[in-house]
Amino acid sequence: MNTIVSTHNLSKRYGGAYRVNDVNLTVYEGEVYGFLGPNGAGKTTTLKMLLGLAKPTEGKVMILGKDFYENSQAILHQTGSLIESPSFYGHLTGLENMRVMQRLREAPDKNVMEALHIVRLENQKDKKVSQYSLGMKQRLGIAMALLAFPKLLVLDEPTNGLDPSGIGEVRELIKSLPQKYGMTVMISSHLLSEIEQIATSVGIINDGKLLFQGSMEALQRRSTPSILIKTENNEAAAKLLLSGGIRALPKGEVLALEGIDDRRVAEANRLLVQAGIDVLRIEEHKRNLESIFLELTGKEKSL
Numbered sequence: 103m104n105t106i107v108s109t110h111n112l113s114k115r116y117g118g119a120y121r122v123n124d125v126n127l128t129v130y131e132g133e134v135y136g137f138l139g140p141n142g143a144g145k146t147t148t149l150k151m152l153l154g155l156a157k158p159t160e161g162k163v164m165i166l167g168k169d170f171y172e173n174s175q176a177i178l179h180q181t182g183s184l185i186e187s188p189s190f191y192g193h194l195t196g197l198e199n200m201r202v203m204q205r206l207r208e209a210p211d212k213n214v215m216e217a218l219h220i221v222r223l224e225n226q227k228d229k230k231v232s233q234y235s236l237g238m239k240q241r242l243g244i245a246m247a248l249l250a251f252p253k254l255l256v257l258d259e260p261t262n263g264l265d266p267s268g269i270g271e272v273r274e275l276i277k278s279l280p281q282k283y284g285m286t287v288m289i290s291s292h293l294l295s296e297i298e299q300i301a302t303s304v305g306i307i308n309d310g311k312l313l314f315q316g317s318m319e320a321l322q323r324r325s326t327p328s329i330l331i332k333t334e335n336n337e338a339a340a341k342l343l344l345s346g347g348i349r350a351l352p353k354g355e356v357l358a359l360e361g362i363d364d365r366r367v368a369e370a371n372r373l374l375v376q377a378g379i380d381v382l383r384i385e386e387h388k389r390n391l392e393s394i395f396l397e398l399t400g401k402e403k404s405l
């Protein structure tokens with residue numbers, strides 16, 4: 103697998119504090135990489151550094167196999183992005199705005215209509231952008247990012263301001279880009295549910311630090327349920343189970359057995375009963391991705 107983006111100890115300090123701290127990202131070709139974190143985690147700052155919109159305090163950015171800061175012109179030519187709110191000429195139509203961008207990006211004529219078609223703005227293309235809704239503006243921003251049909255597309259919270267049907271459309275659009283156009287997509291969001299539905303890989307950032315990076319499957323694997331057992335003597339039970347190779351961690355009134363299958367649950371139960379320790383309760387505690395995310399970020403309230 104080709105690496106399209108990698109960062110090495112990427113850091114950014116604003117004032118006295120590190121807002122992005124030693125971040126090592128790896129994004130492979132053809133992925134939709136979800137960059138997830140609560141508000142203020144450092145997503146936008148990281149994405150800006152990938153695109154030369156903010157200067158790293160420390161660290162290195164490699165894009166398409168080259169050092170970004172030594173090859174920024176060539177790399178930006180193969181990159182499309184939408185960072186924070188898109189800016190437009192309100193007195194011009196959607197199409198005219200696209201034409202301005204087309205000239206800047208030296209993109210072929212046919213791309214303009216194709217990009218407008220992808221974001222479903224063909225029928226609104228002759229309206230002035232000042233009369234566009236927020237969702238239409240967001241879609242025009244995505245069309246502009248798509249205009250050169252770049253190898254790498256970077257979208258910062260692209261569904262912001264969209265209504266539920268708009269969110270669904272943009273989600274489907276993003277998911278189709280790797281297959282249809284060979285693009286690699288990075289998309290940031292503070293919503294786990296959104297990333298879960300779009301991304302094939304995930305990076306989770308909080309307080310400037312990358313807490314998890316891997317495939318969506320790897321993240322989902324961490325959500326195996328734990329088994330909670332309550333006995334009449336948890337301390338003795340934990341010792342006994344450990345001697346049988348089963349780790350049981352005390353959690354309040356119960357013992358938690360992480361990541362074990364049904365057979366091992368039966369074995370644990372048998373061990374306890376045979377040793378004369380009454381088992382009062384066995385229950386399954388399902389951990390969902392939300393709880394893993396909260397555990398990683400420790401930010402329950404901001405979600």
Ligand SMILES: Nc1ncnc2c1ncn2[C@@H]1O[C@H](COP(=O)(O)OP(=O)(O)OP(=O)(O)O)[C@@H](O)[C@H]1O
Pocket residue numbers: 116117121139140141142143144145146147148292
């Ligand atoms: N130009 C700047 N000057 C000073 N501090 C900044 C600047 N830009 C960002 N920060 C700070 O850096 C931290 C990370 O901000 P950033 O915008 O990267 O977060 P984020 O994860 O994108 O969150 P959000 O979803 O709210 O935009 C915040 O504490 C923010 O206040």
